[in-house]
Amino acid sequence: MTMATNATRSDTPGSDFARLSKKVADAGLLGRRPGYYTLRITAVTGLYAAGWAAFVLVGASWWTLAIAAFLAVMYGQVALVAHDMAHRQVFRRRRASELSGRIAGASIGMSYGWWQDKHTRHHANPNTEDLDPDIGPDLLVWSPDQARAATGLPRLLGRWQAFLFFPLLTLEGFNLHVASGRAMANRRLKRRALDGALLLAHCAVYLTALFWVLPPGMAIAFLAVHQCLFGVYLGSAFAPNHKGMPILTADDRPDFLRRQVLTSRNVNGGLFTDLALGGLNHQIEHHLFPSMPSPNLRKARAIVRRYCRDLGVDYAETGLVASYRLALTSLHDAGAPLRRTRVRA
Template sequence: MSSDSTVHPSPSAASGSDFARLSKKIAAAGLLERRPGYYALRITVVAGLYVSGWAAVALVGDSWWSLAVAAFLAVVFGQVALLAHDAAHRQVFRRRRASEVSGRIAGAGIGMGYGWWQDKHTRHHANPNHEELDPDVDPDLLVWSQDQARAAKGLPRLIGRWQAFLFFPLLTLEGFNLHVSSAKALTNPSLKHRALDGVLLFAHFALYVTVLLWLLPPGMAIAFVAVHQCLFGVYLGSVFAPNHKGMPILKGADRPDFLRRQVLTSRNVRGGRFTDIALGGLNHQIEHHLFPSMPSPNLRRARTIVRRHCQELGLDYVETGLITSYRLALASLHQAGAPLRHARVPT
């Protein structure tokens, strides 16, 4: 589908009854129930890998093999980010306070401002792929539609011409962007608990830099940061890129009913249990957007119910392989930047 496609609600779906019927099927299958055993095991494993990674930095010490540990920790940081995501959606704990505490701990572990990210992600879920309402399609660096390309100025205008080719190289900056955006958000007076987020962010950065300079020579510490943060960014971007990029873009008054808004702007990625682990269950993006509080291990079972329901409604349910999802996302980026490539260069 074109990145400039729009979605229009079905007149018969205005009441939202289609989603109500689906919700009853999902609830009857028990798929909204918490999975404490699963999350206890997952948290234990990820926390163990996190501690082991930093212990390995200390054991390897003044050796360029520490860069291999940096690559390992990049993956671990990605897994911690996915746990923070699940906690924020109350997939782990039903109560808000427990969810916020666990989410903030996980966010602090990777240098992410929990309050900033939760606000941004909540707005994304409410209006996925909507040009004016979804912060994930703001043209701050890349342009996501041809209308954005025509209005682009500065860096987006410069990058937008060849953004499909630059997309994966730019992901190396995504880890740094996560930290910078988290810090910038602390200047926003409306951010809830910003003092707490500020303390946690400062503590993370101070401890991160102190440990590296204590264990490694300055040059090696800089190389460690570069490898660790760049690969962390690539991993994060590779997890989130297949989900909505290349799917229809909404704009203006385009407001389909909830079911269609979530299904038609999302894409699933086929794969087995390894894909579920690597992508944190977000490969079942359609189900996640329809039922964001559903524990991630239940999403695979929900997929069968949701897909059948969409088929009964004649509703497009998009599912591709992982490589194809990247190809579609890059093709969409290339198409979105077309007006910039065809624009007359001023003399």
């Protein structure tokens, strides 16, 4: 079962979510938007190709680092399109969604199968300890309990992780590639042979292009700028969505509607914010209706916000800068036990 169907089938017809779902469906917001996605995919594909064409034309010049920055943004945009494809926002059928998602993932060096598995678990249990892979203590700690149990690198970084968060995002692009590669050892991953072949092809073509067109030092500089800025962009697009929101436990979870709304945060802004964040700034609506096309999320916001107000369910919404401040404050608070331990030592 896919992400899109996991959520919508989790409640009974008489539930709060079912009644909200009927309101949204009656407003016509669950229908596909082929014209929008044709335009968006064409634009992203064209700009992605133009970036690499400019890379070849500029050649061995330090101006190529500006192209690296542009391509970092385009890699982020491709990732956001792949996200919509994985949720079946673009195509209704699974085969078309998986094919297009794998092509998009391969173009930025990401395993579609690994990411879909990880993201499905996140959607089912957002901000839930031991269930949401996005808040696992792999490098940072997300709660005081995780801080007290931390060892190794999370324990070392956790004391000052709020100050290190954005610098660490420069590694997120590399981490995406490494995690995708490591996932190929997981025998439970569907179509891992295909994903592995696509990852190897991307790596071979990417590195060959860099070291064929540029001298070694310049190629390494391009790689560093491109991947570091890609990581910062990707992390900055996803960080406002859940960081700093309540963290649940597996034994204390509310119903589907409250589980999704109370752990998610919307980010205010206009069409530029929608474009830069790929619609993920409407995170509450996205988590409630994962298969809803991203341009419809803004329209669904008024319905969902009013419905939550009538139910007395907190609906979190803030500006982009404020969302980062809340996320960093939460990280700082989560690391407090480690700072106290250091003082006592």
